[in-house]
Amino acid sequence: MSSIFAKIIAREIPADIVYEDELVLAFRDIAPQAPVHILIIPKREIPTANEVRPADETALGRLVLVAAKIAASEGIAEDGYRLIINCNEHGGQEVFHLHMHLLGGRSLGPMLAK
Ligand code: 5GP
Numbered sequence: 001m002s003s004i005f006a007k008i009i010a011r012e013i014p015a016d017i018v019y020e021d022e023l024v025l026a027f028r029d030i031a032p033q034a035p036v037h038i039l040i041i042p043k044r045e046i047p048t049a050n051e052v053r054p055a056d057e058t059a060l061g062r063l064v065l066v067a068a069k070i071a072a073s074e075g076i077a078e079d080g081y082r083l084i085i086n087c088n089e090h091g092g093q094e095v096f097h098l099h100m101h102l103l104g105g106r107s108l109g110p111m112l113a114k
Contacts, residue, residue, distance in 0.1 A: 005041050005097035018073075023059040024066055026102075035105025036074045036081070040066050046098040049087040063100045076104035082111075 008015040008027060015027040018038060029037040042059040046052055052060065064083065071077040081104030086093040 002045065003047075003095050003097040005039075005095055005099065006045055009041075009043055019066055019070060021062070021066075023062050026066055026070055029101070033101075034103040034108065036071075036076050036103065038067075038070055038074075038102040039099045040070070040102060041097060041099040047096040048093060048098060049085055052098070067100060067102045070102060071104060074104070080104065082108050 004013065007013045008017075009025055015030075017025065017027045019026040019040075022043075024040055024042055026038055026040040029039050040063045042056065042063065044056065044059060046056060067081075067083055068077070071081050081102060084101040084103065085091075085098065086101075
């Protein structure tokens with residue numbers, strides 16, 4: 001079943017899109033956890049990191065390239081930022097279309113909640 005992110009790709013629901021190419025789409029998170037909180041997703045519907053295939057290598061590499069470009073355009077590259085991909089329950093994944101969070105704009109503290 002398609003997730004909400006498939007609907008964003010198809011422009012069936014609105015999103016604040018900051019980047020798009022043939023493989024990936026990036027848009028601002030609806031509930032930002034930091035001054036900059038952008039989601040970067042492959043256009044192919046991959047539910048979780050567990051379903052990644054070798055054929056996805058280019059799209060997933062693109063996620064990091066695009067994250068770095070967006071970090072620069074958002075003015076957070078030098079201070080730094082965090083890239084996160086959550087997987088399944090223990091990872092805290094809520095939307096089952098693989099996505100990378102780009103978070104920054106303030107010091108993000110320790111990597112994991114205690
Ligand atoms: P996850 O917990 O799956 O790694 O992260 C899902 C993220 O998607 C959350 O940060 C949540 O705020 C965001 N999100 C959920 N629904 C929507 C939506 O409809 N639009 C946007 N822009 N973000 C969403």
